[in-house]
Amino acid sequence: MTEMDAESLRQVLFAALRPIAPEASPEEVRGDLPLRDQIDLDSMDFLHFVLALHDRLGIDIPESDYPQLTTIDAIVAYLQQRQRANG
Amino acid sequence: MIEFKLPSLGADMDKGTLLEWRVQPGDAVSKGQVVAVVDTTKAAVDVECWQEGNVHELLVGPGATVAVGTTLAVFREPGDTPEQLAGARARISAAAAAAAAPVAPAPAGGAPGLRPPAVAAAAERRVSPAARKRAQELGVDIDAVQGTGPHGAVSIADVERGAAAKTPAPADRARALRQTIAMAMARSKREIPHYYLAEEINLASAVEWLRRENERRPVTERLLLACLYLKAVALAARRHPALNGYFRDGEFRPSEAVHLGVAISLRGGGLIAPAIHDVDRLSLAELMRAMSDLVTRARAGSLRSSEMSDPTLTVTNLGEQSVDAVFGVIYPPQVALVGFGQVRERPAVVQGEIKPAQTVTASLSADHRASDGHDGALFLATVRELLQHPERLTP
Numbered sequence: 250m251t252e253m254d255a256e257s258l259r260q261v262l263f264a265a266l267r268p269i270a271p272e273a274s275p276e277e278v279r280g281d282l283p284l285r286d287q288i289d290l291d292s293m294d295f296l297h298f299v300l301a302l303h304d305r306l307g308i309d310i311p312e313s314d315y316p317q318l319t320t321i322d323a324i325v326a327y328l329q330q331r332q333r334a335n336g
Numbered sequence: 337m338i339e340f341k342l343p344s345l346g347a348d349m350d351k352g353t354l355l356e357w358r359v360q361p362g363d364a365v366s367k368g369q370v371v372a373v374v375d376t377t378k379a380a381v382d383v384e385c386w387q388e389g390n391v392h393e394l395l396v397g398p399g400a401t402v403a404v405g406t407t408l409a410v411f412r413e414p415g416d417t418p419e420q421l422a423g424a425r426a427r428i429s430a431a432a433a434a435a436a437a438p439v440a441p442a443p444a445g446g447a448p449g450l451r452p453p454a455v456a457a458a459a460e461r462r463v464s465p466a467a468r469k470r471a472q473e474l475g476v477d478i479d480a481v482q483g484t485g486p487h488g489a490v491s492i493a494d495v496e497r498g499a500a501a502k503t504p505a506p507a508d509r510a511r512a513l514r515q516t517i518a519m520a521m522a523r524s525k526r527e528i529p530h531y532y533l534a535e536e537i538n539l540a541s542a543v544e545w546l547r548r549e550n551e552r553r554p555v556t557e558r559l560l561l562a563c564l565y566l567k568a569v570a571l572a573a574r575r576h577p578a579l580n581g582y583f584r585d586g587e588f589r590p591s592e593a594v595h596l597g598v599a600i601s602l603r604g605g606g607l608i609a610p611a612i613h614d615v616d617r618l619s620l621a622e623l624m625r626a627m628s629d630l631v632t633r634a635r636a637g638s639l640r641s642s643e644m645s646d647p648t649l650t651v652t653n654l655g656e657q658s659v660d661a662v663f664g665v666i667y668p669p670q671v672a673l674v675g676f677g678q679v680r681e682r683p684a685v686v687q688g689e690i691k692p693a694q695t696v697t698a699s700l701s702a703d704h705r706a707s708d709g710h711d712g713a714l715f716l717a718t719v720r721e722l723l724q725h726p727e728r729l730t731p
Contacts (some may be wrong), residue, residue: 270603271603272603289603291656292560292561292562292656293560293562293627293628293631296558296560296628297628297632299555300555300556303555303556309554309555310555311551312547312550312551312558313547313551
């Protein structure tokens with residue numbers, strides 16, 4: 250897969266979130282604040298989110314990396330780094 | 337001949353609104369097939385049929401609100417004679433007419449066609465036959481229509497106004513859901529003498545076991561801790577049947593099967609606790625798939641009638657909301673509810689030394705009519721024992 254820029258990854262990320270937390274709009278969720286403080290995500294939701302990213306980007310995020318996935322900005326940075334590593 | 341009736345969709349639901357038929361007259365139906373979709377305050381429920389036959393006649397049309405137990409359709413079985421089917425039809429029409437008796441006559445002569453809803457109507461309220469017919473055509477629950485005629489009589493215009501207002505706004509739906517929960521919980525606290533027990537469980541082994549499992553599993557097969565909770569509760573329920581079953585008609589009947597109700601909070605408020613069937617027999621992978629599917633469908637408002645009607649014991653996990661413990665309200669006619677609080681590092685005494693360890697408080701609310709504290713304590717001890725030896729949770 251060709252490497253996506255940060256803005257495209259952000260869009261993919263919100264598209265992945267939409268079916269799980271329809272209230273999470275790109276306009277309202279701050280990129281620099283913890284995601285789980287802003288939207289009500291339980292572990293099942295989070296797993297579905299990780300699965301959706303896997304479906305859309307082909308990136309399998311191991312559980313041990315979950316602590317890095319705190320904010321939207323951090324997730325985008327993480328995905329970019331994973332894309333570069335895979336590329 | 338089979339009378340296909342609206343099944344009970346949980347203790348707190350006594351009626352439902354038919355949204356659509358998934359079969360037509362002449363179609364063959366098999367066991368487990370979804371034949372209709374019925375709306376309740378909690379979800380649109382796929383109603384399954386548990387017998388085999390051919391659809392002979394659909395008796396209720398989309399939009400009608402009917403009571404649990406109402407015959408929705410007649411299915412033909414091999415060997416049924418036309419006389420038997422006609423006889424059944426007449427009997428059902430008579431029953432429907434009796435249910436609607438004080439209000440208006442049943443459709444003349446039991447003529448074929450969809451009959452009006454059989455929910456008991458407000459006493460002495462007059463509904464003109466024409467208005468009733470119009471209500472059928474528009475799929476309006478005649479009992480919900482406010483009459484503006486003399487003595488509250490319902491006219492065609494009233495029915496048409498009712499049809500326009502029929503689609504519930506989200507706020508109405510939330511209110512209806514709140515009322516449904518209120519009724520079930522008030523009944524529980526009125527009728528069930530609850531007792532409560534709690535136990536702190538050291539999860540160090542379970543968390544480590546899960547970490548190793550998930551490391552080797554692809555993301556699509558990853559397990560959640562909740563999956564271990566359910567499996568441990570199911571196995572413990574099999575060992576302690578006094579916590580698993582129903583209290584009905586003044587008597588407790590344990591259930592052979594372990595169908596765990598899973599409390600799922602809905603986005604936008606409210607709660608639903610549909611069942612995963614035979615949890616004690618499922619592998620963790622199967623259980624995880626079932627759980628993931630159930631949560632997704634519950635939140636999308638699409639569940640099956642069998643999931644709504646038969647949980648034998650419910651589990652609620654409020655650990656995500658950072659509470660230490662939950663002392664829940666039992667969902668009647670069940671006799672127990674198991675709760676899990678937040679998993680976090682707490683001081684634990686291991687072999688005489690204080691060490692930080694991941695622990696959780698498991699709690700039990702149980703019906704004292706069906707079991708005593710001693711049974712409950714043994715049950716919780718089994719849950720603890722299993723969670724401390726996660727390898728025992730796999731077949």
